[in-house]
Amino acid sequence: MVKKPSYEELEQRVEELEKEATKLKQSDSALKESEERYRAIVAAFDGLIYVCSRDYRVEFMNDSLIERTGYDATGELCYKAMHELDSVCPWCVNEQVFRGETVRWEVQSPKDNHWYCVVNTPIYHLNGSVSKQSMILDITNRKQMEAQLRNAHDELAQQVKERTAELVEANEELKQFFQTVTDAIMLFDAGTRQFIDVNEAALSLYGYSREEFLKLRHQNITAEPENSDVSIRQTLEGKLVRIPVRYHKKKDGTIFPVEISTSMFTLRNRKVLCGVVRDITERKQAEEALRLERDNLRNIFESIEDGIYIVNQQYDIQYVNPVLVKDFGSYEGIKCYKYFHDRDEICTWCKNQDVFAGKTVHWEWYSFKNERTFDLIDTPMTLPDGTIGKLEIFRDITERKRAEDLVRNLSQMLMQAQERERQMISYELHDSIAQNLSTLKIDCNLIFDDQPAISHELKVKMAKHSNLIDQTITAVRNLSYDLRPPALDEMGIVKALEIYCEEFSENSGLKVDFQSAGLHSFDMDSNTEIHIYRLVQEGLNNIRKHADATQATIKLVGASPNIILRIEDNGKGFDVKARELALSNEKRLGLRSMKERVNLLQGQMTIQSRPMQGTKIFIKIPFKERKSEPEKEHINH
Structure with missing residues (x-):
């Protein structure tokens, strides 16, 4: 006979059942919460999700995958629905997943040739069964970008290789250029001023051997140490890149003028100055000869009787000799059209552009400013700044023009007098001589009319005289017409x-x-x-x-x-x-x-x-x- 539990035992058992019921409710709530969370994750996932059983049957597809495949393949074989294959995919990892492993891998689908990143994880059901969940992301774009990146990397590597070869070649060419350039090139330490390297032209210019030169400092070759120090400091500050004239000295003590171009760079953590030095002795001599020639030319301009002025392409007067200054006044800061013509704009008859194009122009000009006539010769010339200007020579021909006008007027008057004389002679020939000859011809024709006894020979002779008179009349009239055509x-x-x-x-x-x-x-x-x-x-x-x-x-x-x-x-x-x-x-x-x-x-x-x-x-x-x-x-x- 079974012993009945006591009241206390029953009450204790009820309490235990209530506790278990509470735990079950909590577990059920947690399970529902977990399921809601899972559903939210699945809904929010941007990729593709499907679940299949151990026998490859699709148990679930999310909306994105349904849209991708075009239909809901639940209940169908996964390899048929996903890849249109008739047998298990050769890359299938189901066995590993069903053993409890999470497998991550990438695959290119034969269906659309897209690349996908796949994460396969096992799902455990309450009934003890296991399914495989696949979360899939389309990584085709990433794969393409990776391929492009690899190609770019390969191209870059090739370019680096080629550029390295070019730099090596350029370095050799630079070394060759450094040694063969005709200007002297010197590198020296910016701090110590010790020479680091020089080219062959520098050795030839200064007269040192390479060993001797590389033991020198910059102050050993300059004849102006203070000015040279200032120039070096300005170069270090980035203020100076060219020195037009500096005087250096050679090994034998010869002082000579040079032109220097400077630059600075860093070599192995030290500042190095580079100087490109050109011997300008011949140029200075040529400049001095040019200065003497220019002075001689100015002396000629100052003493010549003709006027001379020089103008640039901006119509600014560069020079006016005393002859023109006397006629037109001071020229400083005045445009040529204002100076000569009192105009505020370029003259419409200006010849400057023809001259600047290389032509020499010869013309005459009347100045209303001083009522003189000038014979002008405009010719191009090179100005000190290297541009083309105009040199114009003025010759006052006022008196000559007046003489020419006088001669022309006198000649005109002479021809007019000649024409009047011709006209008078023409009238006289026509009105007097021609008329008299006409009367004489008539008389000759009538002289034998009442004299029948005149011999035939005399009549023939008189007819010949009449014809001669007729010819004379024609000649006189022709002469009259030539003298003055009526x-x-x-x-x-x-x-x-x-x-x-x-x-x-x-x-x-x-x-x-x-x-x-x-x-x-x-x-x-x-x-x-x-x-x-x-x-x-x-x-x-x-x-x-x-x-x-x-x-x-x-x-x-x-x-x-x-x-x-x-x-x-x-x-x-x-x-x-x-x-x-x-x-x-x-x-x-x-x-x-x-x-x-x-x-x-x-x-x-x-x-x-x-x-x-x-x-x-x-x-x-x-x-x-x-x-x-x-x-x-x-x-x-």
């Missing part, structure tokens, strides 16, 4: 030239083509008209006498403010330069006379010709409008 006064220059060219063509057999244009608005003065007429006359007569031409062309064009006359032929041509040189020795006045007429009209005449290629004469005359002139008596021919 068409010029009655019909103007264009019609007069047209008639003359037609008559010349008929009389000479030379085909003459006359053309005119643009003259309808030009009311030329009579002086210009007669000169143009005479130029055409002289031009055609020259062609008839000397050109052996078959055709000539006369073109008269009004191109305001000028009148252009062109005379061309297809004749044998000539050497223009040779003809101009021979003009002074020849008696022929054709071309010379034409030039003088053009000069009187203040025009320009240019001749183009080559042997067997004809001749072209271009004449440009400034247009002068007709002034009010007193009416003249014109004869009606």
Whole structure:
């Protein structure tokens, strides 16, 4: 018979059961909390998660993996769902995991060729079974970056190798350059001033052997120790890199000028100064010779009667000799256009740019400032700073220009008087002599009308005299027309030239083509008209006498403010330069006379010709409008 428990025992048992129930509740709560935490971790995990059983069946897939594979493969074989394989993956680690190991590894999936980092851990169930949990991260980008990094590392290693070889080669080249450069190069300790190394040029320049030189200090080669110390301190402070002139001494005591370029660098934790030294003895001698030459040139400039000034490319006056200072005043700090022309901007006619480009320009200039005319020669010159400036020579030609104007005016008056005389003779020939001859011809024709007894021989003789008188009348009228063409006064220059060219063509057999244009608005003065007429006359007569031409062309064009006359032929041509040189020795006045007429009209005449290629004469005359002139008596021919 079983003994019944006592009340105390029952009460104690109830308390134990309550404690166990409390523990179970706490365990259940902790388990739920752990499960919630696990679910939160799974939900927050950015990668892929799946769980499979020992027989490779998928038990769980998170949303990311479902999205990646395209469906929920729960219940399917993991190697089929994950990698589309028909058998267990050759890299499978399930056995290790089911033995309780956590396995971390990386794999490239044959399904999408992506790389993944996989962490496999065992999961223990309450029923005692074990599953495998795989947490997967796509590390394709990292793998690509690692590959790129490896490639970059390999490339860098190759570049370092190549650069090292280049540096070794450059070091050898630098050593060779150091020894072969023509300037002396010296390295010395910045603290002790002891020479560390020198090149062959330094040994040759100073006269020491290498062993002797490397025992010296900097003060042993300088003839200016105090100045040299200052320069060394400035170099150490980074303030000095070039010393234009310093005096050094050689082993034999010779003092000579040098130019020094300095630099500083650190070698094995000590400061080293490098000096590149160039012997400038010859340059100093050349500078001294140049200074003497410049002084001599200045003395010439100071004593010459012509004005001289020098200007730079910024139009700043660099020098003015006393002649110009006397005429234009002090020049310091003044631009050339202000000094000579009282202008505040560059002159529109300025020749500076042509001169700075290397051209020499010869021209004339009238100064309104002092009412003088100058003949100017502008030529490029090198200024002390190495830039190109302009040297201009002024020659006062005011009196010469006045004399030329006087000669021109006198010549103009002489030609006008000549034309008036020709006109008077022309009128006299036409109105008097020609009329008298006409009357005489009529009388000769009528003298035997009432005398039938006159012999036939006498009548024939009288007829011959009548014909001679008729020829004389024609010659007198032609001479009258040549002296003063009546068409010029009655019909103007264009019609007069047209008639003359037609008559010349008929009389000479030379085909003459006359053309005119643009003259309808030009009311030329009579002086210009007669000169143009005479130029055409002289031009055609020259062609008839000397050109052996078959055709000539006369073109008269009004191109305001000028009148252009062109005379061309297809004749044998000539050497223009040779003809101009021979003009002074020849008696022929054709071309010379034409030039003088053009000069009187203040025009320009240019001749183009080559042997067997004809001749072209271009004449440009400034247009002068007709002034009010007193009416003249014109004869009606």
